[in-house]
Amino acid sequence: MPSALNTEGSIDLLSRLLFQGYSQGFETPAGDLRPVYPDIALLAGLPQTAREELIAVASKHHVLVRALRVVRTAAAELGETRLAGWSAAVLDKESARISHAIEALGPVCYALEAAGCHATVIKSLDHMPDLGSDLDLYTSGDAETVVEVMRREFNAQTEERSWGDRLAGKWNFSVPGLPELIEIHVRYLGQTGEHQAMARRVIARSVAKILEGHAFRVPAPEERIVISTLQRMYRHFYFRLCDMADMAALLQNRAINFAELRRAADSGGIWPGVATFLLLVSQYVQQYGGEAPVPDAILAEAASSKISVQMRGDFLRVPMGPAASLYASQLLAAGKNFDLRALTRLPLLPPLAVSALVAYRLTGSDKGIW
Structure with missing residues (x-):
């Protein structure tokens, strides 16, 4: 033993x-x-x-x-x-x-809404009955109003922003008495803030979720998958077990409209990434005796049928070869769609990633960059 x-x-x-x-x-x-x-x-x-x-x-x-x-x-x-x-x-x-965090999150959402900043809780509540280590929100409001509300209503302090945070339009706030940071994505999604159309869908198609007596807006299943794909296949290049379990639950419950998912992904040029993300989830869950059924037609559009996550370090790592091809296809889609915001911001991602890697190799941390 x-x-x-x-x-x-x-x-x-x-x-x-x-x-x-x-x-x-x-x-x-x-x-x-x-x-x-x-x-x-x-x-x-x-x-x-x-x-x-x-x-x-x-x-x-x-x-x-x-x-x-x-x-x-x-x-x-x-x-x-x-x-x-x-x-x-x-x-x-x-x-x-978890109860303490949800009790703190409810008033934040209400205050942002009252100030005209429509707010949707992204990622954090996907894990229920678990909860992540921070509390993520997306808002269609402007950054100035968000910062003002957080400081005035909750005496929040803004955390130092990295280069990546500034490009993505992301702010982290520490609130007295709340161990978890509140991370607010303002107006855009993506590591460089390149996604505008997909971001609008997060608010427009959000659904209600009641927890601890609080009414939250959360993304529809299709936007949940898109947001997770952006995080895992286009930014971090690793999975947590919650990603596998959260997506398996959606797939088992037949909660996904795959035609709508395709429309959501195509609006940002990331359909190959979504298909690959679902392939990796399905493979991993089945490897351990679970079920995560994905239509064969979608699996066939993955970047590679031979790709799989590798258990390395603290997480389940995504091979970098297919990840690079997904970035290239996203940039190509932005060109075809004349998406000027994506075309001007996506080229910033490789040097940002290289800078983060160099910083990590030299100091053991990519803080301040990624």
Whole structure:
């Protein structure tokens, strides 16, 4: 019995808990949890320090609640009362953090709306019942009003903006009493703020989501996929487990209108990236025994049928070869569509990425650039 799990081992174990521990969606653990019993036995034999390391990885991947709900239920079935109690205690603590963040987020959205800045919560609430490490909003309002509202209504402090933040039109705010930063994307989407048409769709097609008594606007499923694709295939080039689980839930629940998704992606020239993103999700989920059905016609339009994520470091990495071809196809689409904003901003991405890489190699951080 191992006394510890490394990061890759933790990701592997968490993947089994997620995709073998739920039958459809991620609201209630599966009725038959026998496939994860070996993992529960392993966890029961780990020392407290090793379990804390697993918790750190689950938190970084925004799947802590979903994973530990499976652990708590399966441990109870196996009579592992100490493990079940430990899981329940961690879940209680995380639930309190999430409730506090949502209670803080509601008034921010209301204040922005009152000031004429229509606001949609992007990414953060996609992970429910989990929550990310910061709170992301998109607004169609102007930056000056956003900053004024945040400072006046919430005594917020603006965080230092990187080169990438300035190009993207992104602001980070720290609010007293709130551990999570509030990240607000103003008017545009994309690493260089190149997407205007897709950004408009986020507001125009948003839907209501009620949490903790607060009414939030969140992106429709199709815009959720577009935003995740931009983040994973065109910026970070890695996946978190939450990306796999969040998209698997949409696919399992047949929540996606693929014709509408195509229109959304084509408005920004990123359809090949969306198809590749869905291929990677489907492959990974199926690899661990789950389901994430994507029509074959869409999978056929991926950048490569042989692409797959690689577990490396803290995340699931996207190969850079196909990622480069996606950037080229996006730039080509901008030219065909006479999208002047994209044409003037997308060429800034390679030097920005190179600068970030050099800074990371020299200092161990790309802070201030990316």
